[in-house]
Amino acid sequence: xxxxxxxxxxxxxxxxxxxxxxxxxxxxxxxxxxxxxxxxxxxxxxxxxxxxxxxxxxxxxxxxxxxxxxxxxxxxxxxxxxxxxxxxxxxxxxxxxxxxxxxxxxxxxxxxxxxxxxxxxxxxxxxxxxxxxxxxxxxxxxxxxxxxxxxxxxxxxxxxxxxxxxxxxxxxxxxxxxxxxxxxxxxxxxxxxxxxxxxxxxxxxx
Numbered sequence: 457x458x459x460x461x462x463x464x465x466x467x468x469x470x471x472x473x474x475x476x477x478x479x480x481x482x483x484x485x486x487x488x489x490x491x492x493x494x495x496x497x498x499x500x501x502x503x504x505x506x507x508x509x510x511x512x513x514x515x516x517x518x519x520x521x522x523x524x525x526x527x528x529x530x531x532x533x534x535x536x537x538x539x540x541x542x543x544x545x546x547x548x549x550x551x552x553x554x555x556x557x558x559x560x561x562x563x564x565x566x567x568x569x570x571x572x573x574x575x576x577x578x579x580x581x582x583x584x585x586x587x588x589x590x591x592x593x594x595x596x597x598x599x600x601x602x603x604x605x606x607x608x609x610x611x612x613x614x615x616x617x618x619x620x621x622x623x624x625x626x627x628x629x630x631x632x633x634x635x636x637x638x639x640x641x642x643x644x645x646x647x648x649x650x651x652x653x654x655x656x657x658x659x660x661x662x
Contacts, residue, residue, distance in 0.1 A: 532606060537655075
């Protein structure tokens, strides 16, 4: 009799605890689903929302080595970039140069925007946040912490790195202050990319 008196409260407690546990698990699962739906993709890769129809070239062909003069072992100036098949309605171009093979993850070498939609971006762009010679261009900070272009400079013995010279055609000029970051640039580009293209160059320091 005494055993049964104690057994019932313990059974009740066990049932209540199990119900609370199930509620907690269900709540956590619902929260995870809701969070996944709100967060979605991390984004930041605006080219995925636009066709790859721009024809982009330089003094090196796609998959070829970049001449030393355009690297940290040379003059460290930007190579010329040639652009074709610019779509109608393009108001400006954006340039992003990066290296996805860097030890710490993708390393940005150059960001530029409000570039006029012309067929050639010349070499020797001054390392200034805003310049009108030899072409009007606004530039931001690269991952060296500097304004403008800084060329390939991979760690010695790290193998061949791939440098993506990407050009985006936009339907507007961006209201973005000179010297801004890549994150700010990509945010400003959202919804304005008509087309994009790239040429990929290689470089290695042994």
